Structures are given as C-alpha cells and as structure tokens.
Amino acid sequence: MILCWTVPGPWTAAEKLGAWDSDWHAPLLWRSEFCNALIGYIRRGALPARSADAAWPAARSRMARHEHLVNGDRVLPLARDRRCTAYDLKFVVLAEALNAPLVTNDREVLRAFPHRARPLSA
Secondary structure, eight states, rough: OOHHHHHOOSSSSHHHHHHHHOOEEEEEEEEHHHHHHHHHHHTTTOHHHHHHHHHHHHHHHHHHTTTOOOOGHHHHHHHHTTOOOOOHHHHHHHHHHTTOOOOEEHHHHHHHHHTTTTOOOO
16 A cells, blocks of 8 residues: 555555544555565556665655564464465564554455455445
8 A cells, every 4th residue: 555655556545544544554564565566566567666766765754654563473373374475474463562453455465464454445
C-alpha cells in the first residue's frame, strides 16, 4: 500500500484510503518489501529507474516516525495454524499491537485474520 503513494499506477482505492486516513504504520520490513517491489517494476519495464529513484526517498519521508520494530516472538505462534508468510505476519502483529485495522489485498491474510484485516476496495 505504501507503494501507491509514491509510484504512479492504478491506485484509486489506495489513494482514497490515504486521503481518508494518512496515519499508516508498518514494520521496518516495509523498506525491504518496497525496494523489492520497485526492482520488480524496473525489471518488468513498468517503471523507469528515475521514477524508482524518486519513489524511495519519498516513501522513507512519508513513513518517518511510522516505522516499528515488531515482536518476533508473536510471529511463530501465529504462523503455526495459518498459511501466511512471516513477512505478512509482522504486519498482522503490528496491527494487533496498535489495535488498528490491517489494510491488505493478500488473500491469505484476509482469510486468516478476518477480525483484523480489511481489503483495499475501490
């Protein structure tokens, strides 16, 4: 979702969400996932390197003071009964710690955590 704020694309629903609630939080892991997504866009030819170079500092600036260390001790117990990745579960653990909804389009997370996860809908 952080990608939608900094990279042009079909992000209408995410832009609406950002306008409604711009207080987004994420585990520090977001940085690696964001960079990986940028690299994927560049390699597929969907994003010029210059745009990616601009997106990275813009995203870091937007997320300043909204990044969190996540208690990894909570990840393994959640993973035992679910098919979610450890990466995704860090977002779930943070949402639970903040008592906040987790906005995602990840089907496994939505299925496993219907009380916490909400789909990003247009």
